[in-house]
Amino acid sequence: MKVLIVDDHVIVREGARRLLSSMLKTTVIEASSAPEAIALFKEHHPDLVLLDLNLPDASGLELLRRLTLIDRDARILVLSMHAEPVYVGRALKAGARGYVSKMASANELLTAVREIAAGGRYVERDIAAQLATSQYGGINPLERLTMREVDVFRLLGEGKNFSTIAHALGVSYKTVANMCSIIKSKLGVEQTSDLIRLTYQMRDPQN
Numbered sequence: 001m002k003v004l005i006v007d008d009h010v011i012v013r014e015g016a017r018r019l020l021s022s023m024l025k026t027t028v029i030e031a032s033s034a035p036e037a038i039a040l041f042k043e044h045h046p047d048l049v050l051l052d053l054n055l056p057d058a059s060g061l062e063l064l065r066r067l068t069l070i071d072r073d074a075r076i077l078v079l080s081m082h083a084e085p086v087y088v089g090r091a092l093k094a095g096a097r098g099y100v101s102k103m104a105s106a107n108e109l110l111t112a113v114r115e116i117a118a119g120g121r122y123v124e125r126d127i128a129a130q131l132a133t134s135q136y137g138g139i140n141p142l143e144r145l146t147m148r149e150v151d152v153f154r155l156l157g158e159g160k161n162f163s164t165i166a167h168a169l170g171v172s173y174k175t176v177a178n179m180c181s182i183i184k185s186k187l188g189v190e191q192t193s194d195l196i197r198l199t200y201q202m203r204d205p206q207n
Contacts, residue, residue: 002026004029004030029046037051048113054080062151068095077113079102079109083101099124100127
């Protein structure tokens with residue numbers, strides 16, 4: 001099996017490579033950026049892509065969409081630090097076959113890889129339970145946002161400023177500022193600082 005790991009952190013790629021290589025008969029290819037991922041995807045036609053959503057030069061969701069446009073049958077497993085249902089839902093809608101958080105166990109990651117490589121789908125058990133609750137227990141306010149607006153919201157929560165977000169998404173500073181205004185309107189907040197605070201509250205409802 002040929003696996004393309006897309007993550008900008010060397011230690012994450014090395015850990016995933018060692019895990020996959022030791023437990024499965026796997027050839028691993030690594031990419032640290034969206035352009036590199038696209039080039040390697042076209043060149044090697046991997047059986048599975050292990051994709052992080054947090055990339056320095058592009059939105060992981062946008063890369064996910066681009067890969068599925070190149071190959072509609074691409075088997076993509078998201079491995080992300082974000083476990084919130086809204087990110088999971090967006091990734092699955094964008095074409096991901098599965099979603100596992102970086103807090104999952106090694107065994108669960110291997111289970112997800114095997115399942116998706118075999119043509120199935122897999123969502124981490126804890127995340128699947130949260131996803132079911134969010135779908136049937138009420139509407140998440142982030143469902144009002146477009147995928148690109150979710151990207152901006154997520155990056156704001158990671159402490160990125162407008163210039164950094166604009167560079168990451170390949171848009172202008174003005175576009176990011178306008179999207180931020182739209183997001184604030186949709187979520188019912190007035191200040192950007194309130195928007196950033198909301199990102200933390202959604203990660204930890206107890207705060």
